[in-house]
Amino acid sequence: MAGLSAAGKLKSEGFTVKILESRNRIGGRIWTDRSLGVPVEMGASWIHESVGNPLTPITRKHQIKTVATNPEDVCLFDAGGRRLEGDAFDDADDKISELLKQVRQLSKRLDRDIPYEEGVRRVLVHYKLTELEKAILNWRLADIEADVGTDLSTVTFIGDRLGDKGFDGPDLLFPGGYDQVVDVLARDLDIELEQKVNTISQQTSGVKVETDKGLFDADAIIVTVPLGVLKSGKISFTPNLSAERQKAIDSLGMGTLDRVALLYEHAFWPQGRDFIERAPLDRGDYALFTNWYKFSGQPILLAEISGKFAREQEGLSAADLKSHIAKLFSSVPNAIPEKILMSRWSMDAFARGSYSYLPAGVSGNAYAELARPFGLVYFAGEATSRSNPATVHGAYMSGMREANKIAKRLG
Numbered sequence: 001m002a003g004l005s006a007a008g009k010l011k012s013e014g015f016t017v018k019i020l021e022s023r024n025r026i027g028g029r030i031w032t033d034r035s036l037g038v039p040v041e042m043g044a045s046w047i048h049e050s051v052g053n054p055l056t057p058i059t060r061k062h063q064i065k066t067v068a069t070n071p072e073d074v075c076l077f078d079a080g081g082r083r084l085e086g087d088a089f090d091d092a093d094d095k096i097s098e099l100l101k102q103v104r105q106l107s108k109r110l111d112r113d114i115p116y117e118e119g120v121r122r123v124l125v126h127y128k129l130t131e132l133e134k135a136i137l138n139w140r141l142a143d144i145e146a147d148v149g150t151d152l153s154t155v156t157f158i159g160d161r162l163g164d165k166g167f168d169g170p171d172l173l174f175p176g177g178y179d180q181v182v183d184v185l186a187r188d189l190d191i192e193l194e195q196k197v198n199t200i201s202q203q204t205s206g207v208k209v210e211t212d213k214g215l216f217d218a219d220a221i222i223v224t225v226p227l228g229v230l231k232s233g234k235i236s237f238t239p240n241l242s243a244e245r246q247k248a249i250d251s252l253g254m255g256t257l258d259r260v261a262l263l264y265e266h267a268f269w270p271q272g273r274d275f276i277e278r279a280p281l282d283r284g285d286y287a288l289f290t291n292w293y294k295f296s297g298q299p300i301l302l303a304e305i306s307g308k309f310a311r312e313q314e315g316l317s318a319a320d321l322k323s324h325i326a327k328l329f330s331s332v333p334n335a336i337p338e339k340i341l342m343s344r345w346s347m348d349a350f351a352r353g354s355y356s357y358l359p360a361g362v363s364g365n366a367y368a369e370l371a372r373p374f375g376l377v378y379f380a381g382e383a384t385s386r387s388n389p390a391t392v393h394g395a396y397m398s399g400m401r402e403a404n405k406i407a408k409r410l411g
Contacts (some may be wrong), residue, residue, distance in 0.1 A: 001030065001392050002224040002380040004185040005399030009157060011189065013407045018218075020195040020211060022225075022350045026186050029226065029351055030392065032177035033261070033341060039177035042259045042343040043354075044392045045290070051169030053393050054400075055181065059172075062184045067295060068170035069398075073274035074223040078135065079281045081329030092133045096140055099127055107158050115360040116144070116152040135279035142280070142287035142306075147358045148389065149255025151307040159358040168389055175295045178392075197225075201238040202375045219410055220376045222402050224395075227370075227383035229255040229353025241374065248369035251362045254353035255390075256346040258310040260303040261292070262325060262337040267299040276301060278328065284309035286328050314344045355390035356383035371398065378402040 004026070007017045025031075031043040047066065050056045059066050069246075072181060076084045102123045120141070129137065148155045153358060169296075174180060199210040200221060209216040225235065230249045269276045269291065276289045283309075292300035305313055313321065322340060329335035345354045367386035370379055380398040388394030 001028065001182070001395040002187075002382070002399035002402075003028075003157075003222065003239055004182065004189070005213050005396045006222050006224070006380055006403040007189050008185055010406060013403075013411065015407070015410070018189040019188065019189060019217065020197055020209065020216065021191055021193050022196045024193050026191060026193070027182040028167050029345070029354065030178050030182050031343070032174075032179035034177070035299060035341065036263050036298065036339060038292075038298050038300070039175070039179075040259075040261045040292065040296075040300065040302060040341065041174070041178055042261070042341065043345070044178055045259075046171040046173055047393070048171050048391055049167035049169055050172045053169075054396060055393050056172070058181060058184065062180070064117035064174065064180045064184070065176055066172035067175055069173055069274045069290075070170070071275070075270045075273040076139070077276070077278050077329065078191060079285075081278075081331040081335060082135075084132075084279060089136075095127075095129075096136045096288040099123060099137070100140060102126075106244075110158050113159060113361050114157050115265045116155050116157045119157040121153065132279075132282075135281055138281070138283050138285075139279040139287050141283065141364075145306045146257055146288055146304045148356050149306050150253055150258040150357050154253060154357075154359050156360045157364065159267060159362070159364060161358075167393075173290075173295055184233060197235055199236045199238065200377060202377060207376050220378065222378045222380050222399070222406070222408050224379075224381045224399065226254070226351045226353065226381060227252060227356045228346075229241065229350065230383075232352055237374075237377070241369055244369055245372070245374065248366040251359070252366050252370075253357045253359045253362075255306065255355055255357045256310045256314075257304060257306045257354040258314065258345055259312070259343045260286075260305060260325075261341040262289075262301045262303065263339040264299040264301070264337050265334065267293045268329070268332050268335055269293075269301070286320065286325070304322055311346050314342065314347050357390065371401070373402075373405060378405060 003019055007019050008292045010017045024166045029043040033040045033042050047055045049054055078084050103120055106119055113183045145152055185362050195211040195213055197211050206217055206219045207221045270294050273291055276291050278287050280287050286303050288302040288304040326336045364386050366390055371384040380402045382389050382395040385394035
């Protein structure tokens with residue numbers, strides 16, 4: 001998204017622009033799969049906080065259908081697949097809501113950062129939880145881990161990554177696929193697929209880019225690869241990146257949020273709810289599902305798993321993965337998916353994770369450091385956005401930001 005927005009902006013300013021894409025498709029971490037017969041998002045899924053978000057006008061201009069989702073529209077099951085409802089559940093949920101309110105208040109009082117998990121632990125010592133309350137807490141914490149894409153034992157407790165991103169309004173899904181946005185932004189752009197960049201060298205007269213297929217010369221370059229790729233060191237820079245920039249790359253975290261699409265014979269869950277979720281007995285299990293039946297008409301649950309648990313699931317064989325998932329709703333007859341798709345972002349050589357996060361003790365200035373130009377080499381992408389990291393709109397705006405810098409310098 002960063003590359004597409006930058007290229008489109010520069011082309012509109014009269015520059016000649018070429019995009020080098022390592023994959024055999026465009027979109028990067030926007031990946032709409034249609035192998036189940038309907039569009040299913042295996043990467044980015046929402047326009048978050050759609051009012052004021054620069055992606056929203058694009059959908060309206062090109063008449064791309066979106067549907068608002070309500071995070072409170074949840075049908076919750078226990079670990080075996082029984083509905084959690086009634087007074088006992090309401091009382092337990094209220095208690096966990098109060099506990100998490102105390103956690104948020106603690107995060108505002110601290111002047112020294114700690115891992116989020118430690119903040120929860122400090123509040124938990126004042127509570128005695130029942131098994132039901134523990135399960136509900138696991139469910140609520142899974143939602144926070146999905147937001148940051150990593151375990152709470154590593155992410156900041158007081159850092160600005162968990163704060164307000166500056167917009168408002170409902171989150172929007174794409175029944176017809178997020179890739180519709182990618183396609184309209186890519187129209188009329190010069191894009192070469194399967195061009196894996198190996199080296200980027202600054203010369204006295206410009207920049208030379210070497211891929212596995214050839215050499216390219218340019219007056220300037222915008223690097224929009226994911227943070228995980230920068231961390232891998234697979235792209236070499238001449239001259240070397242500064243110590244400050246390398247420190248920023250090393251200090252920021254690259255989280256994993258995997259999508260797991262489960263196609264069932266029929267929808268055994270309430271078909272009109274936005275989210276079908278589980279309160280697991282243990283931390284690190286399937287807890288969050290979008291009811292894709294509501295948006296596609298097909299009996300599909302789209303799970304979100306994150307952090308260490310997601311990486312463990314990525315490594316399972318197909319048989320072991322199906323065996324684990326078959327136990328999720330064990331009290332429901334025949335609740336075994338017919339087909340399973342998993343995104344496996346941490347194993348993806350062109351992403352090496354899903355999106356950036358701020359580890360405990362790391363300043364948000366690391367995002368800003370990544371955004372600084374390096375001679376004729378510019379950097380964009382969600383990991384260069386201090387105010388909107390880990391979002392599609394953050395990536396989009398970062399591309400515009402760098403395109404404006406180049407237009408001012410070379411125009």
